[in-house]
Amino acid sequence: MPPLARRNLFHDRIRLVVTLTGIAFSVVLMAVQWGLFEGFSSSTAGIIDHSHADLWIAAKNTTYLEQAIPFNERKYYQVLATPGVGKAIKYIVRWSDWKEPNGHTEAIAVVGCDPDAPVGGPYNLVAGDIQQLKQPNAVIIDRIYADKLGAHAIGDMVEINDYRAKVVGFTEGIRAFTTSPYVFTTFKRALDFTVIADDQTNFILVKAAPGADIKQLKAELQRRLPDNDVFTTGEFSASTRHYWMFTTGAGIAVLMAAALGLIVGIAVVAQTIYATTMDHIREYGTLKAMGAPNRYVLGIIMQQAAMAAVMGYAIGMAVSLFVVHGVSTGGANILLSWRTAIGLFFLTLAMCISAAVVSVNKILSLDPAMVFKS
Amino acid sequence: MSEAIAIRGVTKNYDEGATKTLALDGVDLTVNRGQVTLLMGPSGSGKTTLLSIMGCILRPTAGQVLLGGNDVTALREADLPAVRLRHIGFVFQGFNLFPTLTAGENVELSLGLKGLNRSAAKDEARRLLAAVGIAEKYNAYPAEISGGQKQRVAIARAVAGSPEVILADEPTAALDSQTGKTIVEMMAKLAHDENRAVVIVTHDNRLVEYADRIVRLEDGRIARAA
Numbered sequence: 001m002p003p004l005a006r007r008n009l010f011h012d013r014i015r016l017v018v019t020l021t022g023i024a025f026s027v028v029l030m031a032v033q034w035g036l037f038e039g040f041s042s043s044t045a046g047i048i049d050h051s052h053a054d055l056w057i058a059a060k061n062t063t064y065l066e067q068a069i070p071f072n073e074r075k076y077y078q079v080l081a082t083p084g085v086g087k088a089i090k091y092i093v094r095w096s097d098w099k100e101p102n103g104h105t106e107a108i109a110v111v112g113c114d115p116d117a118p119v120g121g122p123y124n125l126v127a128g129d130i131q132q133l134k135q136p137n138a139v140i141i142d143r144i145y146a147d148k149l150g151a152h153a154i155g156d157m158v159e160i161n162d163y164r165a166k167v168v169g170f171t172e173g174i175r176a177f178t179t180s181p182y183v184f185t186t187f188k189r190a191l192d193f194t195v196i197a198d199d200q201t202n203f204i205l206v207k208a209a210p211g212a213d214i215k216q217l218k219a220e221l222q223r224r225l226p227d228n229d230v231f232t233t234g235e236f237s238a239s240t241r242h243y244w245m246f247t248t249g250a251g252i253a254v255l256m257a258a259a260l261g262l263i264v265g266i267a268v269v270a271q272t273i274y275a276t277t278m279d280h281i282r283e284y285g286t287l288k289a290m291g292a293p294n295r296y297v298l299g300i301i302m303q304q305a306a307m308a309a310v311m312g313y314a315i316g317m318a319v320s321l322f323v324v325h326g327v328s329t330g331g332a333n334i335l336l337s338w339r340t341a342i343g344l345f346f347l348t349l350a351m352c353i354s355a356a357v358v359s360v361n362k363i364l365s366l367d368p369a370m371v372f373k374s
Numbered sequence: 375m376s377e378a379i380a381i382r383g384v385t386k387n388y389d390e391g392a393t394k395t396l397a398l399d400g401v402d403l404t405v406n407r408g409q410v411t412l413l414m415g416p417s418g419s420g421k422t423t424l425l426s427i428m429g430c431i432l433r434p435t436a437g438q439v440l441l442g443g444n445d446v447t448a449l450r451e452a453d454l455p456a457v458r459l460r461h462i463g464f465v466f467q468g469f470n471l472f473p474t475l476t477a478g479e480n481v482e483l484s485l486g487l488k489g490l491n492r493s494a495a496k497d498e499a500r501r502l503l504a505a506v507g508i509a510e511k512y513n514a515y516p517a518e519i520s521g522g523q524k525q526r527v528a529i530a531r532a533v534a535g536s537p538e539v540i541l542a543d544e545p546t547a548a549l550d551s552q553t554g555k556t557i558v559e560m561m562a563k564l565a566h567d568e569n570r571a572v573v574i575v576t577h578d579n580r581l582v583e584y585a586d587r588i589v590r591l592e593d594g595r596i597a598r599a600a
Contacts, residue, residue: 001486001495007474286470289431291459292487368431371466372422372543 005303008280015279016308019272023312024319026265027348031320033258034340037251039333044177044244045237047093047111053119053205054214056236057221058229064243065093065236066109066178070200071228078224079204084217086209089114090187090201094194095180099159100150107180108149110160112190112202119205122184128154128169133186140169145181160193175333177244262351269312270355273305277359281366288368301359309352313345377443378539378571379405379428384437386423386594397423398434399594405573407538410565410584413575415591421575422543424591428573429462429541430454442538459487463532465542465561469524471516477527478503478512481534488535502530506560522553529560533570540564542574546581558584 010016042049048056048065057079058068079088092112099105113120115133122130122140132138139160146152156167160183176182183193191198208217214232222230231239245251277284284297324334386398398420405411405428413421426432427439430446431454439447446457464470471480481499482492490498503509506526511519516527525545532540542561546554558574562584565572574581582588590598 001492002475002479002483004472004475004483007472011474282470283472286464286466286472287487288455289429289458289464290484290487291455291457291462293455296487369426371431371464371470372426 005300009304009307019308020312020315022268023265023308024316026261027313027316028319029261030258031336031344032323033254033261035334035336037254038335040177041241041245042335043175043333045240046174048233048237050123051120053233054208055206055218056231057204060227060229062229064240068202070196070202073199073201075225076204082221082224084209084212085206087207089117089120089205091120091203091205092190093202096161096193098149106149108183109180110190110193111182111184112187114187119207122171124171124173126170126172132168135168137164137166138168139165140184141167142171142174163192265351266355269352270358273356274359277362284363285366285368285370289371297363298360301356305352305356309349313348376407377404378407380440382438384427384434387435397594401596405571407571408565408569409586410562410572411587412585413589419591420594421591425541425543425575430457461537461539463537463540465528465532465545467544467547469528471524471527473516476513476515480527481531484531484534502534506530521549525557538570540570540572544576546578
């Protein structure tokens with residue numbers, strides 16, 4: 001049959017542009033806001049997700065990464081003595097102060113790790129080497145925060161908690177959700193930078209021995225360390241993300257904006273599809289008078305909605321990718337994954353189809369006898 | 375001459391809030407194949423209501439409508455579109471063509487609804503447009519052709535799929551007299567040469583000469599049938 005839906009949609013170019021602009025705007029709003037949510041969420045737990053550890057041991061009732069309070073390092077030896085533990089390291093993540101030579105100070109989160117261990121170190125290194133952390137006073141920071149921390153080159157000297165520190169490397173893309181950038185150093189140096197007693201640690205990171213059952217190992221460690229919490233990496237990541245995104249309300253705000261995008265999209269598309277339907281109402285009446293079943297006429301409305309959705313989505317995603325690329329070098333972290341893109345496609349389709357429901361009601365109640373009214 | 379439509383004691387009331395309007399009051403009428411029947415009468419006499427009931431678009435409040443001997447008033451509302459599609463072709467005063475489709479596609483659409491595939495519908499649409507004398511306008515959009523040509527397309531669309539009944543509502547009202555005459559001649563041929571029942575609602579007395587039968591309605595009743 002002739003492509004009536006497509007012809008009707010393209011017939012009024014101005015209306016089509018308005019429709020597609022509305023859908024694209026909605027897609028951009030949803031993509032960017034959801035991308036921000038994913039980006040924020042990812043940055044809250046990036047250190048955990050990239051740790052390569054199987055288990056995290058923290059003080060009792062720890063719910064997020066930066067909250068952990070120090071506990072005695074004797075636990076570390078208990079962990080090492082537990083069957084199934086392949087490797088364990090003491091680990092610190094704790095707030096401190098960064099002071100530039102000009103006196104400017106910034107709050108930072110010091111990450112104390114073991115440069116020789118396969119877990120917990122800095123990742124995405126673009127300058128320097130993790131082994132250089134063994135140099136006196138060495139730290140590694142992320143390029144994104146070079147301006148903020150006033151350290152642009154390897155060899156730049158600063159002070160952390162009144163101790164000298166020297167930049168020996170740069171990572172790229174290790175963002176902090178808070179305003180305090182992560183600064184990597186050795187565990188021992190982190191004790192000084194963060195004022196933790198020499199016999200204490202913030203975390204113990206565990207890499208299970210080959211073949212060990214993580215679930216069983218976690219249960220055994222929890223049994224041996226009743227005063228601590230033992231998390232799998234996934235559990236600790238989820239708990240940290242949940243704290244920052246929902247307990248603080250930051251995630252809710254971003255999600256609300258994404259929902260707003262959806263509502264705006266539905267409103268715009270509903271209005272334009274309804275207006276298009278009303279423009280062609282006499283034709284739909286004629287179709288019904290000729291004997292076209294309701295499903296055929298509704299099919300035309302739905303096809304128009306679906307075509308508008310696909311085109312609006314394509315434009316919206318193109319703009320979103322442009323925005324994401326544009327801000328990737330700035331402070332904002334927008335993650336637009338394939339999963340999000342596919343999910344958004346179906347959401348856009350659902351949005352446009354549901355927006356057509358108002359028009360569907362109009363068609364269902366349309367009296368074909370209207371064709372005889374001049 | 376066989377009976378195409380039989381109207382038996384048809385009454386139609388319109389309820390508009392507290393007001394009830396009696397549009398048709400016990401109408402009996404038989405429309406035969408091979409004839410042009412004119413429905414005439416003043417505005418508000420019930421012509422269009424009667425045409426809508428004949429066309430299974432409106433259901434009567436009381437009475438029976440027999441189409442080819444079958445009682446369509448007994449059918450469910452959902453079954454009526456299929457009856458219209460199979461047995462009835464419509465020609466409207468304002469042509470009611472789809473402006474975003476070409477003349478050929480307007481006819482194809484009707485054929486497609488009747489189950490023809492795209493290629494068969496294309497061939498048949500070409501044949502039908504040739505039959506109404508505008509084969510060369512196959513790819514023209516309604517906005518690009520004259521009123522008379524639009525009505526020819528509408529006639530081609532109405533006869534697509536060979537329905538036995540053609541119902542026309544003021545088909546010449548939007549046309550000049552010469553074009554109107556051509557259109558009615560064409561419709562008369564559909565009745566006489568192709569043995570269809572053609573019913574035309576009109577105010578135009580010039581069409582009388584083409585009618586085999588004239589039915590005058592007044593206040594929802596048949597005042598005179600000749």
